[in-house]
Amino acid sequence: MDKVRLQKYAGLIVRSGINPSAGQPVVITAGLEQPEFTRMVVEECYKAGSGEVVVNFTDMTIDKYAQIYQNEETLSTLPAWDRARWQWMTEKFPARIWLDSDDPDGMAGIDQEKYSRTFSRKVKEIKRYRDVIENRHQWCIAAVPGEAWAVKVFPGVPASEAVEKLWEAILSASRANGDPIANWDEHNKVIHARCEKLNKYKFRQLRYKSANGTDFTVGLMAEGIFCGAAETDLSGRVFNPNIPSEEVFTTPKKGEADGLLVSTKPLSWQGTLIEDFSIRFENGKAVEVKAAKGETALRKMIAIDENAPYLGECALIGKNSPVNNSGILFYNTLFDENASCHVALGRGFDNCVENYEKYSKDELKALGVNDSVIHVDFMIGSDDLEITGVTCNGSEIKVFENGEWSI
């Protein structure tokens, strides 16, 4: 891929993505697939005035070996050196970047039982630190092609060509061609205007209907707001947590979700692909799941903790989003969630409550913000999807018709 284009993309991730303050440390988590690009991002951070940049390189194969060979005690425990890293983050509030290049099938074949038993124990320890960090500092997830991922998205072409094609797809879906920073300034205006419009309706319910079987109603909090694209952290720094980001989203009210949601895209969870699945909800809770492939992983995911079967997010994306128009199935949530209306099981977003910083964590929970160790999006947008908003006085507004915005 052309170096100048990559440099601009690195600049987008750093300047629009995390927007580091002077001297702020940055933590980058990256795979081994694109060292040159990772180096560009590091240098961009320094040029943008950041303090020390710490890069944690990870590798899915090595993670898979850990799953296969380590005993349950080791897998369940947060090692002292890793705990210290989390502790450091709760003190220094580094900006964080993830450069995702994961193989969607990278963990296929692992013992799902062992994985979820140990993951659920370990992630509880991590959550203590994550709760302190949340909304305190900027973060950004963006993607770079990994070879296994590229070959999955573009089968039948040589690996190096698939990687190039995936670079093109990523840059295009991420609005990173031309002048990426100007693109995102413009894009943020559009998304923020849409949020404003939605927030004026003060919806208390959303009703979803599609010929694929989806027939579903979810309650929204009176204090809830729709957010999208650029956010502002508690210190006032504006950042873009997801590149790309086409969605407008809110956190639904825990306990109010009923009916059936039918998935419209596969879901890769922790390296295991889950396909053609549906979830039925009663009183906010997923009570029945079916999947043509990966049903065990799906069941284990929902059983991670007591709040994993409850929803944490409802996101709206018109079917004419650039990601969807590309016609590419990315097998990666960062992209596929921006091609399609989706909901998330698990943790909700505190900042989808207006003036959330004035509430305690317990007050936010009481309002209806779900809390779980997981937050997993799955796609429910179909070409004929109809979404109706119900306001506090009972009037019904058609929000989506035939899979596209109608307001």
Add this chain to the structure above:
Amino acid sequence: MDKVRLQKYAGLIVRSGINPSAGQPVVITAGLEQPEFTRMVVEECYKAGSGEVVVNFTDMTIDKYAQIYQNEETLSTLPAWDRARWQWMTEKFPARIWLDSDDPDGMAGIDQEKYSRTFSRKVKEIKRYRDVIENRHQWCIAAVPGEAWAVKVFPGVPASEAVEKLWEAILSASRANGDPIANWDEHNKVIHARCEKLNKYKFRQLRYKSANGTDFTVGLMAEGIFCGAAETDLSGRVFNPNIPSEEVFTTPKKGEADGLLVSTKPLSWQGTLIEDFSIRFENGKAVEVKAAKGETALRKMIAIDENAPYLGECALIGKNSPVNNSGILFYNTLFDENASCHVALGRGFDNCVENYEKYSKDELKALGVNDSVIHVDFMIGSDDLEITGVTCNGSEIKVFENGEWSI
């Protein structure tokens, strides 16, 4: 490179190199250049019965950016998360593997003044932990080709070909062809027999002479012994700290070194190449240095702490070693030190004192074991090198003649 040959090399590094005990954690430090091989080493560790394997991936370009862009305070400080990692090592005693693929010129152009000011402060913090770990657990340094390194060693051929040639050179110099573990069992017998022979002489001095100008005498401790190849840690585990390792070495007596040593190979120190240099000693101390290239780096290195100008090692290697016979200049100490007699500035080895575990650190220092934050080898082996050993009763034994063993 052929996968089966690499698998055998990975097996050598794990089983002969670190020889992990059941459940013992392993820490691997590796560059980004050979992810496939690093994964093989990880899996070999687990198959050999190790506990968790932690891989710290590092990158010289990212380290160089840190040198360029970070302020002195940040560079001088051991971050809390890194300190915790060291602390963890002093409690768990993991076996450690380094897979070296460094570009010999990788740090060229950095501000040497800034580097040594900050490095000397930071490394003092690390030394506290390193002193606890020393001799307590197994470790092994081995090499894998990096592209920049390969192109430096084999200029004028395409990079991918240079990498293949460097793989061949590494495997051959490391006695890793055929049955590597059997090769090393045999090789260890030869080296240990040579140590035994030398130790019977109880030399008090070594005298070096070469037509290149080397004319040098160094004192040895009465309690000193020659070691080489496989060592035994304090828990009784046998391991091979260096792959390759052709040398027989001892720690000289601090304060007894006089005369001139002329380098016979370039030295890459922290990514800066130092070439055609000589060092003059008086009463054990380097008092004058000259270098055609990299003299600043050499001066800074010697000024790191008060004991850096004193010697910590004298190593003997006949000129017919496989590394030297390859005719390849590796620009990497792990190899070049095994092609040539050398000495090291800085820290000596406690375990070159007989029954060293019975002495305190202070007692070892009093015997003459030098202590410094650095330990840097440089090569002095020439084709005509003559080394004479002087025993406690004054008899002179010719140890080397024309650059080769004569005993």
